Amino acid sequence: MMDHSKYLESLFSFVDQSPTSFHVASNAATRLEAAGFTRLYEADSWRHLNSGKFFVIRHDGGLIAFTLEGDRETPRPFRMAGSHTDSPSLRVRPQPMQLHQGCLQLGVEVYGGALLAPWFDRNLSLAGRVGWLDEQGELHSTLLDCKRALATLPSLAIHLDREANNGRALNKQTDLVPLLGLSAESSPPDFTQWLKEELKKQKTEISVAEVLDFDLFLYEPQPLTQIGLEGELITGSRLDNQLSCHALLQGLINAEVPGNAMIVLNDHEEVGSATPSGAQGPFLSTVLERLYPDPDVRQQVIARSFFISADNAHAVHPNFAGKHEPDHMPKLNQGPVLKTNANQRYATTGVTASLFRSLCKKAEVPCQQFVMRNDMACGSTIGPLTASQIGVATVDVGVPQLAMHSIRETVGHLDGWYLMRVMQTFFEAEDAAVCLPEL
Structure with missing residues (x-):
């Protein structure tokens, strides 16, 4: 197995190079190709697909990678695991440039349930995807990462708002307008023209005639940082849920896979998952239909398979321990967390939890438990969506973290490594070890 120092190096590189879901999928593809996986395209035929290692990307932000062994007429179980590539953020509006009081500003929308304060x-930068035409009128799509600090959201001085420390509400329309610079002009500049020049600087091999549109997000360019008296903590952006994506990806790549295994990296979990590349969409079901065209064989495969939904969990906050159910308080660096909910906001059952616990024991990894307080609403994950979409037995787990959905989150330096070890153990398990026992 990958040792801890190598794991941290790999994680830091992955997250720092992935400011958006598009970059997550692209960087995952680069690692998969380096590990011998072949890219498939949905527009091509998969009819004659043989044993091997493959991956497919949908709409730039969703990715499914899998290994196949043997013929596709034999219903062998799939070791399946899923996570999501997106994180709460501020998305740039289609016509973003604004000019107020000599200040050039950028119009944004809140993406997902971001902790806004x-x-x-x-320091904020810009990254995402840009659609453009070349000199011959051909349409292209290119990833963009400005990397450098371009904008900021200045707070109002406490002298002008004496109630600032008493829980003042933020107005998403008027308070969340980042500052880009200063201008003496009477009207704001053309944002697409600026994008055109930025693309030409970053991608010198392309010839951009016109930028047509974009999917851009603000992000903090400060890299992941290891902190603490003994370096026992990691702080950084997008740990929810790129840490899980990385654990699944490296677990699959590192595994000496004896059979069929799959990772599903869905986009748009933070906004409901109801998209073509989201968990509520048809991405996974269409891939399974193409791998197993015979409906009877496909249902046998699903019935024998197991799905691990990995999405970060709430570690107990030392200043707010009362927000947790007293007997279920996950701690940092104490291992992955099993997440359960009586109303099926998580897909975990006693049987699926038992299987995951057995994998943790085999991997020599500690395991924790999370249940939301009865007097608080419970969030959800791609787990229940995937389970209800295809009918696969599912468990919801996650690495414990603090400050979920903040621009800068905190995890223990061991927990992602623990999760990766469990995932590798899962992908290497014999067929019988991933089949649920029946009454």
């Missing part, structure tokens, strides 16, 4: 007074 930590976005203020940070």
Whole structure:
């Protein structure tokens, strides 16, 4: 197995190079190709697919990678695991440039359930996807990462708002307008023209005639940082849920896979998953239909398979321990967390939890438990969506973290490594070890 120092190096590189879901899928593809996986395209035929290692990307932000062994007429179980590539953020509006009081500003929308206060007074950069035409009128799509600090959201001075420390509400329309610079002009500049020049600087091999549109997000360019008296903590952006994506990806790549295994990296979990590349969409079901065209064989495969949904969990906050169910308080660096909910906001059952616990024991990894308080609403994951979409037995787990959905989150330096070890153990398990026992 990958040792801890190599794991941290790999994680830091992956997250720092992935400011958006598009970059997550692209960087995952690069690692998969380096490990001998072959890219498939949905527009091509998969009819004559043989044993091997493959991956497919949908709409730039969703990715499924899998290994196949043997013929596709034999219903062998799939070791399946899923996570999501997106994180809460501020998305740039289609016509974003604004000019107020000599200040050039950028119009944004809130993407997902972001914790907004930590976005203020940070250095912010831009990244995402740009659609453009070349000199011959051909349409292209290119990833963009400005990497350097371009904007900030300045706080209002406490002298002008004496109630600032007493829980003042933020107005998403008027308060969340980042500052880009200063201008003496009477009207704001053309954002697409600026994008055109930025693309030409970053991608010198392309010839951009016109930028047509974009999917761009603000992000903090500060890299992941290891902190603490003994370096026992990691702080950084997008740990929910790129840490899980990385654990699944490296677990699959590192595994000496004896059979069929699959990772599903869905986009748009933070906004409901109801998209073609989201868990509520048809991405996974269509891949399975193409791998197993015979409906009877496909249902046998699903019935024998197991799905691990990996999405970060709430570690107990030392200043707010009362927000947790007293007997279920996950701690940092104490291992992955099993997540359960009586109302099926998580897909975990006693049987699926038992299987995951057995994998943790085999991997020599500790395991924790999370249940939401009865007087608080429970979040959800791609687990229940996937389970209900295809009918696969599912468990919801996650690495414990603090400050979920903040621009800068905190995890223990061991927990992602623990999760990766469990995932590798899962992918290497014999067929019988991933089949649920029946009454």
